[in-house]
Amino acid sequence: MSTETVTTYLRPIDREGLLKFAAAGRENPERKGSNKVHTVMQGQFRSWSYVGTHNPVVVDEPVHLFGENTVPAPGEIALSALGGCLSVGITAVATYRQVKLSRLEIFLEADIGNTAAWGAGGAERQPAQMGFQEIRVKVLIEGDATREALDDIVKHANHFSPVANSMRNPIPFSIALAE
Numbered sequence: 236m237s238t239e240t241v242t243t244y245l246r247p248i249d250r251e252g253l254l255k256f257a258a259a260g261r262e263n264p265e266r267k268g269s270n271k272v273h274t275v276m277q278g279q280f281r282s283w284s285y286v287g288t289h290n291p292v293v294v295d296e297p298v299h300l301f302g303e304n305t306v307p308a309p310g311e312i313a314l315s316a317l318g319g320c321l322s323v324g325i326t327a328v329a330t331y332r333q334v335k336l337s338r339l340e341i342f343l344e345a346d347i348g349n350t351a352a353w354g355a356g357g358a359e360r361q362p363a364q365m366g367f368q369e370i371r372v373k374v375l376i377e378g379d380a381t382r383e384a385l386d387d388i389v390k391h392a393n394h395f396s397p398v399a400n401s402m403r404n405p406i407p408f409s410i411a412l413a414e
Contacts, residue, residue, distance in 0.1 A: 244335040244378075245326070253330055279303060300349075310367070314343040317398050321372065324392030329378060334388065338377040345370040370402065 260266065272292075274284040280302040283291035294309050296302025307315065318341045329336050345367045350358040372393075376385045393399055 242337050242379075244337050245339060247335070248326060248330050250330050250333075253327060257331070281305065310345065310347045313367075313402075314345055314370070317370070317372075317396075317402060318343050320396050320398035321374070321392060324396045325374070325376065325389055328388045328392045328395075329380075332380075332384075332388065334378050334380040334384065336376065336378040338375065340375040342373040342375070343370065344372075367402065 270286075272284045272286050274282050276282045280296040280300070282294050284294065285291050292312065293306045294312055295304060295306045296308050297304045300308070302308070321341055322339060325339060326336065346369045347367050348360070348365050351360040351365055352358075374389050376389060378385060380388070
């Protein structure tokens with residue numbers, strides 16, 4: 236009796252489409268898209284954010300922060316966005332390098348500060364002292380490449396991740412009342 240190991244791979248993306256998308260970026264490196272979200276407060280600390288025609292992304296706060304803990308908190312949603320972006324990037328780089336992935340899981344954890352109580356009478360804090368103070372990411376990845384090659388894919392994707400770079404780098408930010 237012989238045993239055979241069968242490896243199943245994650246559903247791939249369109250490599251030819253990826254190559255065309257990359258070529259368009261090389262031809263016009265300053266090209267930008269826009270992400271748009273419309274957030275509506277429902278009451279207490281629960282809000283619904285509408286993105287295109289998708290179901291709303293619902294955000295709440297835990298009970299100890301005066302929410303109802305019905306869905307993830309804003310910081311958890313931000314980490315989810317980072318995990319999603321890193322997953323996309325790792326998949327894209329693996330596809331570009333013709334590496335088939337059989338497993339990809341990302342574990343994210345961050346220390347967050349809010350002793351200012353959202354500016355509602357808490358500690359006197361500066362912006363750099365609030366929000367995520369450190370983000371830790373661990374990637375569980377398997378595929379038809381060496382551990383070193385998979386590590387390089389992860390590092391490369393991290394370097395080029397739009398969401399990771401939004402979190403790492405200061406970006407212009409404006410807020411104003413709507414007309």
